[in-house]
Amino acid sequence: xxxxxxxxxxxxxxxxxxxxxxxxxxxxxxxxxxxxxxxxxxxxxxxxxxxxxxxxxxxxxxxxxxxxxxxxxxxxxxxxxxxxxxxxxxxxxxxxxxxxxxxxxxxxxxxxxxxx
Amino acid sequence: xxxxxxxxxxxxxxxxxxxxxxxxxxxxxxxxxxxxxxxxxxxxxxxxxxxxxxxxxxxxxxxxxxxxxxxxxxxxxxxxxxxxxxxxxxxxxxxxxxxxxxxxxxxxxxxxxxxxxxxxxxxxxxxxxxxxxxxxxxxxxxxxxxxxxxxxxxxxxxxxxxxxxxxxxxxxxxxxxxxxxxxxxxxxxxxxxxxxxxxxxxxxxxxxxxxxxxxxxxxxxxxxxxxxxxxxxxxxxxxxxxxxxxxxx
Numbered sequence: 001x002x003x004x005x006x007x008x009x010x011x012x013x014x015x016x017x018x019x020x021x022x023x024x025x026x027x028x029x030x031x032x033x034x035x036x037x038x039x040x041x042x043x044x045x046x047x048x049x050x051x052x053x054x055x056x057x058x059x060x061x062x063x064x065x066x067x068x069x070x071x072x073x074x075x076x077x078x079x080x081x082x083x084x085x086x087x088x089x090x091x092x093x094x095x096x097x098x099x100x101x102x103x104x105x106x107x108x109x110x111x112x113x114x115x116x
Numbered sequence: 117x118x119x120x121x122x123x124x125x126x127x128x129x130x131x132x133x134x135x136x137x138x139x140x141x142x143x144x145x146x147x148x149x150x151x152x153x154x155x156x157x158x159x160x161x162x163x164x165x166x167x168x169x170x171x172x173x174x175x176x177x178x179x180x181x182x183x184x185x186x187x188x189x190x191x192x193x194x195x196x197x198x199x200x201x202x203x204x205x206x207x208x209x210x211x212x213x214x215x216x217x218x219x220x221x222x223x224x225x226x227x228x229x230x231x232x233x234x235x236x237x238x239x240x241x242x243x244x245x246x247x248x249x250x251x252x253x254x255x256x257x258x259x260x261x262x263x264x265x266x267x268x269x270x271x272x273x274x275x276x277x278x279x280x281x282x283x284x285x286x287x288x289x290x291x292x293x294x295x296x297x298x299x300x301x302x303x304x305x306x307x308x309x310x311x312x313x314x315x316x317x318x319x320x321x322x323x324x325x326x327x328x329x330x331x332x333x334x335x336x337x338x339x340x341x342x343x344x345x346x347x348x349x350x351x352x353x354x355x356x357x358x359x360x361x362x363x364x365x
Contacts, residue, residue, distance in 0.1 A: 002326065009335065030285055040250050040333045042286035042306040073308070075250075075335055102248075102335040105322075109331045 003106040008081040010074040014095030017067040029072050032087050039106060040075040118155045118223040124197045125218040128188040130211040142186045145207050149190055152200060156224055157190035245315045246339045250288055251332035253305025263307045270311060273321050278311040312339060
């Protein structure tokens with residue numbers, strides 16, 4: 001099944017150490033996305049970067065720092081994203097939220113998914 | 117320099133042992149063609165054959181092994197061939213010269229020419245589009261990981277480039293259908309492919325995506341290309357030869 005839509009992409013940038021109510025911030029964001037039924041959320045760990053607090057975030061074998069840069073990409077229609085933004089606003093203390101317009105095509109398996 | 121289109125292929129059949137001014141005939145003909153600026157020539161050695169005098173020459177017969185057949189082939193324009201022919205006839209001696217009309221589909225190029233020319237797909241600038249494809253690491257297509265197959269398909273279709281990212285957490289389209297798993301059981305193999313090219317090229321590639329991606333998400337957004345730089349072919353060769361010499365060490 002194929003569904004075309006015009007929507008919005010949100011990218012949230014922060015650090016791996018950032019937490020919200022004891023759980024990693026990225027897990028909280030993905031959980032919220034799932035709760036809202038948002039189409040796609042994916043978390044990337046960067047190998048190097050710096051953020052709003054202007055410190056180099058680096059995850060390397062040689063350093064014990066686990067504060068790697070994290071990027072969460074979220075895609076859905078503008079209405080869905082609008083429902084998510086207040087939540088992001090409330091839980092991201094230090095970081096960056098960027099939105100951009102995208103044209104999307106969603107592929108879904110038919111009635112019986114082949115994967116469990 | 118040859119150009120695509122009509123040309124003449126000349127084949128000269130000689131015996132390896134025949135000499136002219138003390139050197140094998142084929143080497144003197146090859147030198148002649150070289151210094152007269154022929155685009156290229158190839159000498160091949162037969163393993164058996166016979167000529168006008170009807171002696172069988174074969175690599176099995178040790179006494180005649182130095183009379184094996186030799187063939188010189190070259191391709192040139194009609195005018196060039198006509199200007200060479202008298203001299204070649206004199207040089208070939210007992211050999212046979214054959215000419216045939218041929219068509220050049222692609223002329224040979226020097227590496228220097230290639231440096232100057234950029235392949236069409238490497239010329240992109242200004243407005244372009246970014247295509248992102250989200251899928252599962254476990255998705256497969258024809259027995260190989262789907263993301264790998266997509267990269268190969270993109271390369272075959274001359275898309276400007278693609279980068280594969282692996283997410284360590286996420287969910288995609290099929291989790292929406294049965295969304296009762298806990299977040300911790302979600303697949304940890306989310307993959308995103310990111311590729312930039314002109315809108316036309318990406319739209320033209322879309323039917324292939326349709327065919328290969330059973331479930332997932334594809335998005336397009338507008339981008340501006342600021343710089344698209346690439347190595348020239350000879351630099352790549354240098355790197356390859358360096359790598360080879362490293363291996364040899």
